[in-house]
Amino acid sequence: MNRSWRCLVCSVESDSHSWNLIYLQKLVEEHGATVRNLGCCTPASEVVQACRDFRPDLVVVSSVNGDGQHGVRVLLATLRRDGIEIPVVAGGKLTTSEADNDGVRRDLLTRGCAEVFTGDSAVSDLRDFLAHHEWTPRVRPVLLHTLPAAPGPGAEVLSWTS
C-alpha cells in the first residue's frame, strides 16, 4: 500500500500574507504530499496542535512580511518545549534585508530548522530538498487481524495508527 507523506504548511503569527502559502501547498503537493495548510497568522500553539492531530512528516513555514525570523524562532522554541520532533523548514522574506539572509539561515539552523530557504533560489532549493529526501510516512501500518476467508487464506488487513 502506498501512502502519501504529510506536510504541514503554515506561517508565523504576525504574518497575514496568504498567496505564499497557497503557492507552497501546491509545490509540496507536486512532490506527492498530502498537505494541511493552516493559513496565515498562524499561532505557534496551532502548529503544535496540528502536529499532534495531523502528524506531518515535514513542517514548511513561510513568512514574507519581514518579521519571519522572530516568528520562526518562537515556533521552533514552542515545538521544542512541547516535545514535537518533526523536521521544520522555513523560508521566504524572513527579514527586511536580503543582506541578512546568510545570518538568518545560520541562526535558524542553530535553533533547530532542518533547512532555510531565502533569496532568488529559495523555490528551486526547496524543490531539490524535497527531491533528495525520501519521504516515508511516519505513520506505520499495524496488523489488526488476519482474515480466514476471501480474498485468500492469510490475507492481512492493514490499518493505520492515525
Ligand code: B12
Ligand atoms: C499582497 C501583499 C500584501 C497583502 C497580503 C494579502 C494576502 N491575503 O495575502 C497585504 C495588503 C495584507 C499586505 C500587508 C503587508 N505587507 Co505585503 N505584500 C504583498 C505583495 C504585494 C504581494 C505578496 C504576494 O501575494 N506574492 C505572491 C506570492 C506567491 O509570492 P511571495 O509571497 O513573494 O512568495 C514567494 C517567495 O517569497 C517564496 N517563498 C515565500 N515563502 C517561502 C517559504 C519557503 C520554504 C520557500 C522555499 C519559498 C518561499 O516563494 C513564493 C513563490 O515564489 C508583496 C510585494 C510583492 N510584489 O511580492 C508585499 C510585501 C510582501 N509586503 C510587505 C510588507 C512590508 C507588508 C506590511 C508590513 C505593510 C504594512 N506596513 O502594513 C503588511 C504586513 C501585514 C502582516 N501582518 O503580515 C513587504 C515585505 C518586505 C520585506 N519582507 O522585507 C513586501 C515584499 C512589499 C515590499 N516590497 O515592501 N501585503
